[in-house]
Amino acid sequence: MRKSILLFVSLFCTVAWVKAQxxxxxxxxxxxxxxxxxxxxxxxxxxxxxxxxxxxxxxxxxxxxxxxxxxxxxxxxxxxxxxxxxxxxxxxxxxxxxxxxxxxxxxxxxxxxxxxxxxxxxxxxxxxxxxxxxxxxxxxxxxxxxxxxxxxxxxxxxxxxxxxxxxxxxxxxxxxxxxxxxxxxxxxxxxxxxxxxxxxxxxxxxxxxxxxxxxxxxxxxxxxxxxxxxxxxxxxxxxxxxxxxxxxxxxxxxxxxxxxxxxxxxxxxxxxxxxxxxxxxxxxxxLNEPTKYKDVSWIKPIKYVGVWWEMITGKSTWAYNNLESVQLGVTDYAKTTPNGKHAANTAHVKEYIDFAAKNGLDAVLVEGWNEGWEDWFGKTKDYVFDFVTPYPDFDVAELHRYAASKNIKIIMHHETSGSVRNYERHLDTAYKFMVNNGYNSVKSGYVGNIIPRGEHHYGQWLVNHYMYAITKAAEYKIMVNAHEAVRPTGLNRTYPNLLANEAARGTEYESFGGNNPDHTTILPFTRLMGGPMDYTPGIFQTKISAYNPENTSFVHTTLVKQLALYVTMYSPLQMAADLPETYAKFMDAFQFIKDVAVDWDETKILEAEPGDYITIARKAKNKDEWYIGAITDENPRTATVTFDYLPKGKTYTATIYADGKDASYDKNPQSYTIRKMKVTSKTVLKQALASSGGLAISVK
Missing domain, CATH: 2.70.98.10 (Beta-galactosidase; Chain A, domain 5)
Known part of the structure; x- marks a missing residue:
C-alpha cells in the first residue's frame, strides 16, 4: 500500500510539472x-x-x-x-x-x-x-x-x-x-x-x-x-x-x-x-535586439529651432499661395501670386540659421519649403509631393551654403500627406536629394487617411513601411523623426537613427485648444515607455493671440514648466519651438535651453506620481553637469529635490529657474525667478511649483 501511495504522488508531481512551470x-x-x-x-x-x-x-x-x-x-x-x-x-x-x-x-x-x-x-x-x-x-x-x-x-x-x-x-x-x-x-x-x-x-x-x-x-x-x-x-x-x-x-x-x-x-x-x-x-x-548598424558614428543628438510654430499658430503658412487646386508638375508657381505669409523663404530661414548659430544650437527645421501644400489637407489625394521641388522663394543651394558657413544643419521635412505609396515611389530620390544638399536628418509626417485606401496607420502594412523608411534612411546616413507614425516599441535600440517619434498629442495642440495641465505628468508613464518623443517644448509666449489675433488658445503651462520639460520628456532630439524674436525677450530663461543636454550618462527619478508630478535629475553625457526638471499638474505643490547623486565632498553651483510667487499657467505664466546657490550631495531643496508650473536647475 505504501508503494502505491508513493507511485501516485510521483505521477501527480509529474503531471503538475508538465502543466505548470x-x-x-x-x-x-x-x-x-x-x-x-x-x-x-x-x-x-x-x-x-x-x-x-x-x-x-x-x-x-x-x-x-x-x-x-x-x-x-x-x-x-x-x-x-x-x-x-x-x-x-x-x-x-x-x-x-x-x-x-x-x-x-x-x-x-x-x-x-x-x-x-x-x-x-x-x-x-x-x-x-x-x-x-x-x-x-x-x-x-x-x-x-x-x-x-x-x-x-x-x-x-x-x-x-x-x-x-x-x-x-x-x-x-x-x-x-x-x-x-x-x-x-x-x-x-x-x-x-x-x-x-x-x-x-x-x-x-x-x-x-x-x-x-x-x-x-x-x-x-x-x-x-x-x-x-x-x-x-x-x-x-x-x-x-x-x-x-x-x-x-x-x-x-x-x-x-x-x-x-x-x-x-x-x-x-x-x-x-x-x-x-x-x-x-x-x-x-x-527586449529589442542590439543595433543592426556597424557604424553609428553619424548618429548624433540634435537641439534645434524651426520654421514651424509660426505656421502652427496661424501667423504664417506652409503654402506659397492660396490656390484651390494644384497639380505637381503642371502648376507653374512662378506665374502665381504669393500669399505674403509663406514662412519657408530664403531670407526668413537665414534668420533662423543666424539665431541657431548665435546660441549654440545644432540645426533648423524648415517646413513648407516644397511645392504642393495648397490643396491636399482633408482630401484623399495620391500625388501631392515629390520631396525635391522647392517653392520659388526657397533657394536650396544658397541655404545649404549659408547654413554650412555657420556650421548649422537644416532638417528636411517630408510630409507624406498619408500617401505612403507615393512616398515610397520617391524615397530613394528624396534621400539622395538630402545628401546632395547637406541634410542629415528628416522629419516625416503621415497626416490624413492612408493611401492605399483602407490601410491604417498602425496596421502591419504601415509598420513595415516605417521600418523600410528607417532602414533605407540608414543607407544614406540619415536620422529620422517620424510624426503620426506607429507608437514606439523600443526599436531605437536596434535602429538608433530613429531619433524620436511624435505618436502622441504634442505641443502643437496648445495652439489647437490646449493640452490639459496634467498631460506631461502622464506622458512619461505612457507614450515615453516605448521611446523618445519629439514633444517640441520651449514655448515662452503662451498666448497664441500674440502671433495670430484670431487664435484664442493658450499654453497650459508656466514658462518655467516649458524649461523643465527638456529634462522630464526624454529625447535626443529637442526643439526650442518658439520664435527667435520671442526668445530674444527672455534670454536669461533661454539660457537653460542653451545649456541643457540632450544625451545622458545617468538618470535619477527623484519623485513621481502619474497625473500629478515628476522630478528627474540627469547627468550630461561625458560632462560633470547635472540638469533637473520638476513639473506638476494644475495643483501647486512643493517639489523635493535631493542631490545625493553628486560626488561626496564636492561643491557645485546650481542655477535655479523657478516659478514666481505670483505665477500660474492661466493668469501669470511668464512670472519666473532665477537664482544661484551652492549645493553638495547633502543638500535638499524644497521649491514651490505654481499651478501647472515647473522647476529647472542646471548644476555645474
Missing part, C-alpha cells in the same frame, strides 16, 4: 506561472511580492486559414535560463543599461495538427515581464493569416487607469483618468476630432496603458520590438476586468500575414510598488 525574477519579487488549463489552453499569471498583477490569463492566436493556436496543446519541452549583461545605447537616458532576466521557453504541440508546434518565450526581469509567440520553421506550418491575437491580461481589480481611446490611426487624444469600469461611460467624451481616426470599441484602449491598483501597484502594459506585425490595442471586458489584445486590421479586415520562421512582438508588463521604478524601467529596450 514557475520562474522568479532575479530579485525574487516577481513570480510567473505558466500552465495548461482544461483542453490544453495555455495560460500565465504574474505576481509581485505576493500581490496579484495578472490573474490566470489565456494565451493564443486565432487564425483564418489554418487551425488556430488556442487549445489542444501539450507541453513537449521546457527550458529555463538566466541572462545578465550590461550594454550601452548609442543615445539614451543612461550610459549603461543592465539586461538581467530569468527565461522560460515552452514548446507546445497540438494533437489535432500533426507535427505542428509553437513556442512561447517568457523573460522575467526585476521590473516586469515580456513574452512572445514564436513560430519556428517546420513542415506543417508555413504561411498563415491572423484573424485575431487572443492574449489576455486578467486584472486583479478595477484599477485607476490613464487611457486613450483604442484607435487604428491616431494617438493624438488627451489622456483620460478614471477607473476601468468608467471607460465605457467616458468614451464619447474621450474621442475628439482628428485628421485621421478609427476607433473600434466602446471599451477599446491603446497601449502603453498605465494603471494603479487599490493596493498600490503601478502596472504598465505595452509591447516591444514591433516588426512585421500589426500594432496591438486592448479591448476591455469591463464585467470581468480582462484586457484582451486587439490587433489593427488591414484594408480587407485581416490582422497579419506571417511566414514561419517568425515571432510576434513582445507583450510587456512593467510593475512596481513605486511609480519612480516605472519611469526607470528599461525593460522594453532590453
Amino acid at each position: 514557475v520562474i522568479t525574477s532575479p530579485d525574487k519579487n516577481l513570480t510567473l506561472t505558466f500552465a495548461l488549463k482544461d483542453n490544453g489552453v495555455p495560460t500565465y499569471q504574474l505576481d509581485y511580492k505576493q500581490k496579484s498583477v495578472i490573474k490566470s490569463s489565456k494565451l493564443g492566436l486565432e487564425t483564418k486559414d489554418v487551425p488556430s493556436f488556442l487549445d489542444g496543446f501539450s507541453i513537449t519541452k521546457t527550458e529555463q535560463n538566466t541572462f545578465d549583461e550590461t550594454w550601452s545605447p548609442v543615445l539614451g537616458e543612461q550610459k549603461n543599461i543592465r539586461n538581467n532576466y530569468t527565461e522560460l521557453l515552452v514548446t507546445l504541440a497540438q494533437k489535432a495538427v500533426k507535427d505542428r508546434f509553437i513556442r512561447i518565450r517568457f523573460r522575467l526581469f526585476n521590473d516586469g515581464l515580456g513574452f512572445r509567440y514564436e513560430f519556428p520553421a517546420q513542415a506543417n506550418l508555413n504561411y498563415f493569416i491572423i484573424k485575431e491575437e487572443k492574449t489576455q491580461f486578467a486584472l486583479a481589480g478595477d484599477h485607476k487607469a490613464f487611457w486613450l481611446p483604442g484607435d487604428y490611426d491616431t494617438q493624438e487624444y488627451s489622456t483620460m483618468t478614471s477607473k476601468l469600469s468608467e471607460v465605457r461611460g467616458k468614451m464619447k467624451e474621450a474621442v475628439t476630432p482628428n485628421a485621421s481616426q478609427t476607433t473600434f470599441s466602446p471599451t477599446g484602449l491603446q497601449t502603453p496603458l498605465m494603471m494603479k491598483s487599490d493596493n498600490g501597484l503601478y502596472i504598465n502594459i505595452h509591447e516591444a520590438a514591433l516588426i512585421d506585425y500589426s500594432t496591438m490595442s486592448l479591448n476591455l471586458d469591463d464585467q470581468h476586468m480582462i484586457l484582451e489584445s486587439f490587433l489593427t486590421p488591414d484594408a480587407v479586415g485581416d490582422k497579419g500575414y506571417l511566414q514561419a520562421p517568425t515571432q510576434s512582438p513582445w507583450r510587456t508588463i512593467v510593475v512596481s510598488d513605486k511609480a519612480t521604478d516605472i519611469l526607470a524601467s528599461r525593460l522594453i529596450l532590453n
Whole structure:
C-alpha cells in the first residue's frame, strides 16, 4: 500500500510539472506561472511580492486559414535560463543599461495538427515581464493569416487607469483618468476630432496603458520590438476586468500575414510598488535586439529651432499661395501670386540659421519649403509631393551654403500627406536629394487617411513601411523623426537613427485648444515607455493671440514648466519651438535651453506620481553637469529635490529657474525667478511649483 501511495504522488508531481512551470525574477519579487488549463489552453499569471498583477490569463492566436493556436496543446519541452549583461545605447537616458532576466521557453504541440508546434518565450526581469509567440520553421506550418491575437491580461481589480481611446490611426487624444469600469461611460467624451481616426470599441484602449491598483501597484502594459506585425490595442471586458489584445486590421479586415520562421512582438508588463521604478524601467529596450548598424558614428543628438510654430499658430503658412487646386508638375508657381505669409523663404530661414548659430544650437527645421501644400489637407489625394521641388522663394543651394558657413544643419521635412505609396515611389530620390544638399536628418509626417485606401496607420502594412523608411534612411546616413507614425516599441535600440517619434498629442495642440495641465505628468508613464518623443517644448509666449489675433488658445503651462520639460520628456532630439524674436525677450530663461543636454550618462527619478508630478535629475553625457526638471499638474505643490547623486565632498553651483510667487499657467505664466546657490550631495531643496508650473536647475 505504501508503494502505491508513493507511485501516485510521483505521477501527480509529474503531471503538475508538465502543466505548470514557475520562474522568479532575479530579485525574487516577481513570480510567473505558466500552465495548461482544461483542453490544453495555455495560460500565465504574474505576481509581485505576493500581490496579484495578472490573474490566470489565456494565451493564443486565432487564425483564418489554418487551425488556430488556442487549445489542444501539450507541453513537449521546457527550458529555463538566466541572462545578465550590461550594454550601452548609442543615445539614451543612461550610459549603461543592465539586461538581467530569468527565461522560460515552452514548446507546445497540438494533437489535432500533426507535427505542428509553437513556442512561447517568457523573460522575467526585476521590473516586469515580456513574452512572445514564436513560430519556428517546420513542415506543417508555413504561411498563415491572423484573424485575431487572443492574449489576455486578467486584472486583479478595477484599477485607476490613464487611457486613450483604442484607435487604428491616431494617438493624438488627451489622456483620460478614471477607473476601468468608467471607460465605457467616458468614451464619447474621450474621442475628439482628428485628421485621421478609427476607433473600434466602446471599451477599446491603446497601449502603453498605465494603471494603479487599490493596493498600490503601478502596472504598465505595452509591447516591444514591433516588426512585421500589426500594432496591438486592448479591448476591455469591463464585467470581468480582462484586457484582451486587439490587433489593427488591414484594408480587407485581416490582422497579419506571417511566414514561419517568425515571432510576434513582445507583450510587456512593467510593475512596481513605486511609480519612480516605472519611469526607470528599461525593460522594453532590453527586449529589442542590439543595433543592426556597424557604424553609428553619424548618429548624433540634435537641439534645434524651426520654421514651424509660426505656421502652427496661424501667423504664417506652409503654402506659397492660396490656390484651390494644384497639380505637381503642371502648376507653374512662378506665374502665381504669393500669399505674403509663406514662412519657408530664403531670407526668413537665414534668420533662423543666424539665431541657431548665435546660441549654440545644432540645426533648423524648415517646413513648407516644397511645392504642393495648397490643396491636399482633408482630401484623399495620391500625388501631392515629390520631396525635391522647392517653392520659388526657397533657394536650396544658397541655404545649404549659408547654413554650412555657420556650421548649422537644416532638417528636411517630408510630409507624406498619408500617401505612403507615393512616398515610397520617391524615397530613394528624396534621400539622395538630402545628401546632395547637406541634410542629415528628416522629419516625416503621415497626416490624413492612408493611401492605399483602407490601410491604417498602425496596421502591419504601415509598420513595415516605417521600418523600410528607417532602414533605407540608414543607407544614406540619415536620422529620422517620424510624426503620426506607429507608437514606439523600443526599436531605437536596434535602429538608433530613429531619433524620436511624435505618436502622441504634442505641443502643437496648445495652439489647437490646449493640452490639459496634467498631460506631461502622464506622458512619461505612457507614450515615453516605448521611446523618445519629439514633444517640441520651449514655448515662452503662451498666448497664441500674440502671433495670430484670431487664435484664442493658450499654453497650459508656466514658462518655467516649458524649461523643465527638456529634462522630464526624454529625447535626443529637442526643439526650442518658439520664435527667435520671442526668445530674444527672455534670454536669461533661454539660457537653460542653451545649456541643457540632450544625451545622458545617468538618470535619477527623484519623485513621481502619474497625473500629478515628476522630478528627474540627469547627468550630461561625458560632462560633470547635472540638469533637473520638476513639473506638476494644475495643483501647486512643493517639489523635493535631493542631490545625493553628486560626488561626496564636492561643491557645485546650481542655477535655479523657478516659478514666481505670483505665477500660474492661466493668469501669470511668464512670472519666473532665477537664482544661484551652492549645493553638495547633502543638500535638499524644497521649491514651490505654481499651478501647472515647473522647476529647472542646471548644476555645474
